Amino acid sequence: MNHDITAGGPRRKDVMSTHAVFGAPCWVSLTSRDLQATQDFYSAVLGWRWRGAKLGEHFRIALANGVPVAGIAAVASMWQMAVAWTPYFAVPDADVAVARVRERGGTSAVGPLSFPPGRAALLADRDGATFGIWQGELVTNWEAWRQAAPTFIRLHTRDAFDAAIFYAEVLDWATGQPGCCEVEYDGDEVVLRSMGDAVARIDSGAVEAAPDPEVRPHWQVHFTVTDVPGCTRAAEKHGGSVLREGETESILRDADGAQFTVTARGTL
Secondary structure (H helix, E strand, C coil): CCCCECCCCCCCCCHHHHHHHCCCEEEEEEECCCHHHHHHHHHHHHCCEEEEECCEEEEEEEEECCEEEEEEECCCCCCCCCCEEEEEEECCCHHHHHHHHHHCCCEEEEEEEEECCEEEEEEECCCCCEEEEEEECCCCCHHHHHHHCCEEEEEECCCHHHHHHHHHHHHCCCCCCCCCCEEEEECCEEEEEECCEEEEEEECCCCCCCCCCCCCCEEEEEEEECCHHHHHHHHHHCCCEEEECCCCEEEEECCCCCEEEEEECCCC
């Protein structure tokens, strides 16, 4: 089974077109300080190329084989934001999703704001893990995105079961609506599936275990690659650092300090 995901977002006017990514991860975005250094680093490590974005000179779109796969925003210093990768989930109505987050003890940091061709908000769940929501048209076909730059996200949190309930209520997981994401338990993890494929996992150790107070909740972005050791060496060579190294998975920091994971294809 293909466990890779990439980006997209729902179309507001065409309800049926939202179903492919309804409640699913649909985009990943990086806030950085130095736009050129960020582009140089990810070009070397992941082979990305770049194009401008409609939002202005501080923004770039990463391309893999010509397909848009991620966003870079060099606004960390300007907007006093953390340097970090953030996953975004597709929603049909950003205002409704933000209201649901607040009602359930989460917080809204930014938005919803207009980012043509859609609207976005930056949020945190009730344990402090940051995530975004996206309402708007697809930048490109979702399946093409999935093939161009396989991406996977994993929530490391204190209580996987409680977190799954929070996100399910915000994003309409497991509601039985056409195209909604399904939730299941797989060993010690909660697994989110869209159209049968696993697109995210929520992990806190054993699902039945007591919440772990040592865990700092966060969403970890995984990029699946063919050569994990090669990406690891490239990251070190271009100013990044290695937090954990392995043959099939390495946790890295880019030159600006943002953490991400490179994982061998087929292992997620």
